[in-house]
Amino acid sequence: MITSELLEKYTAVKKTFSKNETIFEEGNLPLYYYQIISGEIKMSNYNDDGREFIQGIFYKDQSFGEPPLFLNQKYPANAIAVEDSEIYMLPKANFMKLLEENPSISVKIIENLAQRLYYKSVMAAEMSTQEPEHRVLKLIDYGITHFDFKKDQNGYLINFTRQQIGDLTGLRVETVIRTIKALEKKGKLKIINRKVYR
Incomplete structure (x- = not known):
């Protein structure tokens, strides 16, 4: 989504996560923008019976966890590496600066978030009626x-x-x-x- 050159220009660092390693936990405040270089990440939480509900699965070049970052709200789910993964982590303040200075990237992020919201709406209707x-x-x-x-x-x-x-x-x-x-x-x-x- 955002080029590696641009991410690194704004001080993003690469971090490797092992399979099943937690990237962030439900209830934590967001500190970084995350973008996948390689691997697979799931965001999920558990109901009172201990059943896992996957909020989303993310792959190479996709980002995850942005809504709480924009809202300064706690994460509603955990992010966990499904397989060994490498991720760019860009501090929140630098991410906001990147968006302010690169309006075309802001539009891409909005489109990405709109697509996810659309998917959630479609699947919510499917799960209740189909x-x-x-x-x-x-x-x-x-x-x-x-x-x-x-x-x-x-x-x-x-x-x-x-x-x-x-x-x-x-x-x-x-x-x-x-x-x-x-x-x-x-x-x-x-x-x-x-x-x-x-």
Whole structure:
């Protein structure tokens, strides 16, 4: 999203996080702008029963955790490395200065936040009214459009685990497994070597 040259000009540093390492915790005040160089990050929290709810999954060149940064509010979720990841961390004051001095970047950030808000609105409606098959396909199609899933002769490889699909759609993992099999029978998904393709 923001070029490495520009981030480094404003003193961003690279930091490596190991798989399952926490980047920030729910309830902390934001201090940095985060942008992924490599790896995968999830933002999630837990309900009273201990069930995880994934707020979002983020990949290379994507940023995460900005709304609390702009609002100076505590993080509503944890950010955790799904795999070994390298991230740019830019102090909040320097990030705000970067935006003030580079209006085109401000517009990009607004578009990015608007896209995420749109996704949340769509998925909130899906989760309250739609059947599991519809929810899963909606999430997968959104992922193909916005998460740069790779395409080969089998179709788009869906880079979500069954658990992540469940956590992102509010479905139990058992329901996700049954739903994916049903969608395969209907010819809407393919399962090849346990991997899901659209």
